[in-house]
Amino acid sequence: MQSVKNTVLSSVDKHREELVEFLRKVISIPSVTGQEGEVQAYIADYLRDRLGLRVDVWEPSLEELSKHPGYVPVDRGYEGRPNVVGVYNGAGGGRSLLFNGHVDVIPVGDESSWRHHPWRSEVKQGCVYGRGASDMKSGLAAYTFALLSVVEAGLKPRGDVILEYTVDEELSGNGTLAAILRGYRADAGISGETSSMNIQPACIGRIWFEIEVRGTPVGVQRKWEGVNAIHKGYKLVQAVDDFEQIRLSEVRHPLYPDIREAIPCLVGVFEAGSYPSAFPDRCLLKGSLATVPNEDSDQVKTRLKEHIQAVASTDPWLRSHPPVLRFKG
The missing domain is CATH 3.30.70.360 (Alpha-Beta Plaits)
Incomplete structure (x- = not known):
């Protein structure tokens, strides 16, 4: 087990610069809630071309969502605002794992009040700055490259791995609800939200x-x-x-x-x-x-x-x- 861990960590280190560039790219694409389409197109292409995943892209249905007790009413629909899910099919016989995160961010307000431009994804002293760097495009990048590093290390998990990139979290959470209604379930799930590197088994x-x-x-x-x-x-x-x-x-x-x-x-x-x-x-x-x-x-x-x-x-x-x-x- 220790040798597997070392192999994966070595692969993570190998892809460090690529991970940072992926993160900087998704930060540089503005994705304020309601404007998630462009970043979702980039992520979908990346999952197909770089990771070779089976990718599902769809626009959540307000009609379907509104029938569920977990639905939060919103003022706009999801035309041009798709969810993206990438699926890695395991070797079989193992338990599945789902990673969940959202691509939308809150508005930047007055750009002149920012010490670092919100969309330029600047790197300073080992940190990446920009709107969504913390909440939560760093989390998206982390689990994207966790899977990439495992696969490129020559390892094949037995269970399926599901990567979710959802819309409309900041106002409702309906994007994740739409993924559930589409049938994406797993034996265990991890949210990529920030937690100060602590394991949080529940959320507010x-x-x-x-x-x-x-x-x-x-x-x-x-x-x-x-x-x-x-x-x-x-x-x-x-x-x-x-x-x-x-x-x-x-x-x-x-x-x-x-x-x-x-x-x-x-x-x-x-x-x-x-x-x-x-x-x-x-x-x-x-x-x-x-x-x-x-x-x-x-x-x-x-x-x-x-x-x-x-x-x-x-x-x-x-x-x-x-x-x-x-x-x-």
Whole structure:
């Protein structure tokens, strides 16, 4: 067994530069959620041409996904946004192993605020920088080259090895659900997400929510007659922050000694107004909160709802015009 391990590690070292170039290439192809098509085409070709895998490329079906209880509603479909799965057929008689990861990344925001350009995949002091380098194109590269290194070392696993490259993880996780519905299962699975090189046998969940707040629109000349939905919305941004603090004081999990990493709760989008000299009639907050393994998501939703209601009850306007909390997944 030690000789096999040494053979594989030697093969990994041999392909180090090629691995780095593969990683730099997939980072350099922008793949913000909704724009995954180009990087998926590159990966599919690489799996066919370099690894000789049987490659499956398909666009997830919203109609099929929406029938599953694990589906998260999304605002766009999957035309031009395919999943890619590469399959290595083992020699037979062994257990199968599945690697899972996603190609989509979050938006870069203001590029001038980056120390390293988000799409140039720069290498500095042994590290590769760029949007998606950590989350999670390094993971994709790692398991792609783990298989390549094994195969090129002349070894043939007995079980099948499945490599998944999914879309739409950042907003929903529907890409992985689509792969499951397509029939990709294995005896064991490994996610390539970052974990500080620690084995994580479980992962956090995420709840997406919106809070709609109403005001009374009025022009600046009569502002005392109106109610600024922005002011009321800000109270609820603070309420969400306070809810996170409550959870930090209550929730514990052995896999997350620093519980702050496990249960972030925030408002990331604040939409209000269309004219700089008038109160808007509404504002819309969009946010998310995380749950630890085995935590009841419905109970967490109920706690958030009760917390928002309690905060609203302290404000005369919000008490008579209660905010509307909606869960989006």
